[in-house]
Amino acid sequence: MTVTSASAVVLCECFARDGLQHEPSFVSSEQKIALLNRFSALGFSRIEATSFTHPGNVPQFTDADEVLRGIQRTAETRYKATCVNLKSVQRALAAADAGYGPDEISVIMVASDGLLKKAFKRSPEEQYGVIGAMIDAAQSRFELIGTISSALGCPFDGKIDPTRVVEYARWLAGKGARYIAIGDTTGMGNPRSVAKLFQQLLDAMPDIHFIAHFHDTRGAGLANCLAAYQAGVRHFDCAFGGTGGNPAKISYAEGHAGNVCTEDLVTMFESMGIGTGLNLADLLDTARHCEEVLGRELDGRVTRSGLGLLLNRGIEHV
Amino acid sequence: MTVTSASAVVLCECFARDGLQHEPSFVSSEQKIALLNRFSALGFSRIEATSFTHPGNVPQFTDADEVLRGIQRTAETRYKATCVNLKSVQRALAAADAGYGPDEISVIMVASDGLLKKAFKRSPEEQYGVIGAMIDAAQSRFELIGTISSALGCPFDGKIDPTRVVEYARWLAGKGARYIAIGDTTGMGNPRSVAKLFQQLLDAMPDIHFIAHFHDTRGAGLANCLAAYQAGVRHFDCAFGGTGGNPAKISYAEGHAGNVCTEDLVTMFESMGIGTGLNLADLLDTARHCEEVLGRELDGRVTRSGLGLLLNRGIEHV
Numbered sequence: 001m002t003v004t005s006a007s008a009v010v011l012c013e014c015f016a017r018d019g020l021q022h023e024p025s026f027v028s029s030e031q032k033i034a035l036l037n038r039f040s041a042l043g044f045s046r047i048e049a050t051s052f053t054h055p056g057n058v059p060q061f062t063d064a065d066e067v068l069r070g071i072q073r074t075a076e077t078r079y080k081a082t083c084v085n086l087k088s089v090q091r092a093l094a095a096a097d098a099g100y101g102p103d104e105i106s107v108i109m110v111a112s113d114g115l116l117k118k119a120f121k122r123s124p125e126e127q128y129g130v131i132g133a134m135i136d137a138a139q140s141r142f143e144l145i146g147t148i149s150s151a152l153g154c155p156f157d158g159k160i161d162p163t164r165v166v167e168y169a170r171w172l173a174g175k176g177a178r179y180i181a182i183g184d185t186t187g188m189g190n191p192r193s194v195a196k197l198f199q200q201l202l203d204a205m206p207d208i209h210f211i212a213h214f215h216d217t218r219g220a221g222l223a224n225c226l227a228a229y230q231a232g233v234r235h236f237d238c239a240f241g242g243t244g245g246n247p248a249k250i251s252y253a254e255g256h257a258g259n260v261c262t263e264d265l266v267t268m269f270e271s272m273g274i275g276t277g278l279n280l281a282d283l284l285d286t287a288r289h290c291e292e293v294l295g296r297e298l299d300g301r302v303t304r305s306g307l308g309l310l311l312n313r314g315i316e317h318v
Numbered sequence: 319m320t321v322t323s324a325s326a327v328v329l330c331e332c333f334a335r336d337g338l339q340h341e342p343s344f345v346s347s348e349q350k351i352a353l354l355n356r357f358s359a360l361g362f363s364r365i366e367a368t369s370f371t372h373p374g375n376v377p378q379f380t381d382a383d384e385v386l387r388g389i390q391r392t393a394e395t396r397y398k399a400t401c402v403n404l405k406s407v408q409r410a411l412a413a414a415d416a417g418y419g420p421d422e423i424s425v426i427m428v429a430s431d432g433l434l435k436k437a438f439k440r441s442p443e444e445q446y447g448v449i450g451a452m453i454d455a456a457q458s459r460f461e462l463i464g465t466i467s468s469a470l471g472c473p474f475d476g477k478i479d480p481t482r483v484v485e486y487a488r489w490l491a492g493k494g495a496r497y498i499a500i501g502d503t504t505g506m507g508n509p510r511s512v513a514k515l516f517q518q519l520l521d522a523m524p525d526i527h528f529i530a531h532f533h534d535t536r537g538a539g540l541a542n543c544l545a546a547y548q549a550g551v552r553h554f555d556c557a558f559g560g561t562g563g564n565p566a567k568i569s570y571a572e573g574h575a576g577n578v579c580t581e582d583l584v585t586m587f588e589s590m591g592i593g594t595g596l597n598l599a600d601l602l603d604t605a606r607h608c609e610e611v612l613g614r615e616l617d618g619r620v621t622r623s624g625l626g627l628l629l630n631r632g633i634e635h636v
Contacts, residue, residue, distance in 0.1 A: 153627060155626070158627075187623065188589075188627050190586055190589040190590045191544050191586070191590060192589075192590040192591065193589075193590075216619065217619065217623045218582060218585050218586070218589075218619050218620050218623055219540055219579060219582030219585070219586070219618070219619035219620065220540050220582065220585070220586045220589075222537055222538050222540065222541040223540040223541040223543070223544045223586060225541070226509050226541045226544060226545070227544070257623070261537060264536060264537030264538065267536050267537070267538070268508055268509070268536070268537070268538045268541060271506075271508040271510075271511075271536075271538075272508045272509060272510040272511075273510065300537070301534065301535065301536050301537035302536050302537065305505065305535045305536055305575070308473070309471060309476075309506050
């Protein structure tokens with residue numbers, strides 16, 4: 001395989017939102033802001049910063065406004081905020097009016113009818129209505145990240161028909177999304193189903209930037225990223241230490257369910273000669289800082305083994 | 319990709335040897351025998367049973383003879399014993415004479431000149447002499463598993479030239495090996511280097527069964543197995559719970575360095591529709607039993623998340 005600059009990948013660091021979403025202890029706004037500034041200094045061009053969620057539902061993001069207001073913006077980094085309902089979008093707009101709005105907002109559709117019904121008590125028709133109203137309310141003031149969750153399997157419905165995912169993606173594109181994230185919410189994807197789904201999506205919508213948002217529930221997270229890359233995907237979501245996902249107390253989550261681990265994914269891509277644009281010398285310091293913030297060892301393998309091969313051994317592009 | 323029976327993979331369960339090699343506490347012979355019988359009942363057609371090593375070097379395998387004598391043999395399973403020197407081969411022959419010999423023996427060559435010199439104090443020429451004498455002594459009474467370690471990177475030499483690995487593989491084939499294991503001893507391989515090396519090996523020796531023996535030092539173990547599979551490899555080594563590898567006290571090992579985790583690898587292959595021939599219903603009980611034996615939680619993700627998708631959801635062959 002020839003590595004060209006077109007092969008380079010864009011990673012979105014999700015530690016501060018998806019990574020922290022279900023952390024039981026509150027990470028202070030100062031810590032969050034310092035982390036986000038650190039991610040941006042590392043060279044991430046996309047960072048998931050926070051979520052406009054009702055504080056009663058997710059206390060971790062009570063400080064969404066404070067965090068967005070506090071971070072140091074650079075021209076090289078776009079910050080994303082998750083929007084869960086119309087009120088979220090209104091908060092994003094208010095933040096933008098006040099000068100500290102997110103660059104991107106994500107709206108989340110659920111590919112699985114069963115999960116949509118159980119978790120959101122909605123039919124697919126109602127989902128189009130709710131998400132459509134959110135997108136319309138945003139008035140194209142943010143880059144829209146359309147997200148399709150449970151796209152590679154659902155603990156209730158089992159297999160998800162790829163054509164259904166394509167249908168949702170087409171609708172999101174029609175509503176103005178240039179970026180569409182495909183979520184393997186409970187880590188049920190495998191390299192073959194990943195390849196098949198993304199091939200179908202890219203064939204149908206070659207101009208859309210599809211984002212692989214995978215959870216490493218069953219250990220195949222990096223293999224699934226490889227399969228997505230081989231299918232043509234160049235955008236990936238990840239979180240330092242493989243943090244995040246749904247805890248076991250949520251009925252449809254299954255055991256370990258963190259995001260694909262940033263430092264391990266970066267190591268895989270960089271050692272393949274696929275540029276991530278990140279400052280490797282500082283990568284593991286940041287990973288260890290994330291461990292300090294959460295007060296425990298996280299799931300990153302490279303955080304233990306080191307980047308020696310990339311930094312010193314000269315074997316990266318083999 | 320069409321899945322045919324020719325696509326099915328053969329896994330060799332290495333928990334009892336590579337997995338236990340550096341475990342500080344001695345696992346009793348009864349426990350080892352029970353584990354090996356359990357692996358065989360699961361359907362593994364190849365199992366790494368023990369190592370004929372000097373008890374002073376690796377106390378864990380003091381009971382190599384007792385273990386080989388104690389296990390229940392079935393026609394479906396071949397047991398491998400590691401041989402580290404001429405004395406090992408003589409012990410394997412004595413065991414065979416006494417009726418409890420291994421079906422396979424492995425001899426290990428080191429692809430990296432630097433590691434060969436540091437760890438074994440040998441030149442490549444001396445290595446040919448030593449390994450050749452071992453193979454000759456075995457008189458073709460066992461299936462010979464030629465192993466080439468540090469084939470995908472060396473902490474001293476950095477990159478390993480694939481043509482050097484091909485050279486060693488040709489020599490092993492010339493000495494009668496039909497199976498050649500390619501070891502990524504310190505987990506320095508990446509999907510691109512794996513694909514490149516195995517393509518070269520399979521082009522040069524299409525009749526040899528190459529075995530991918532990968533360590534998950536940097537989290538890319540399953541991605542590397544996927545790359546090897548895509549290159550045409552159908553034999554894989556793995557260990558329950560991702561146990562094994564060299565501990566940090568050995569200078570050339572780097573942090574987490576266990577084998578690729580059996581239960582996670584099986585889940586990936588089976589969910590891709592690639593048959594492993596294993597009894598999935600009992601797979602995780604065995605993985606948990608391995609945790610009981612070692613008295614701690616091991617690295618398998620699926621041991622935590624469950625096989626639900628494979629056993630109940632009907633989404634396996636997507």
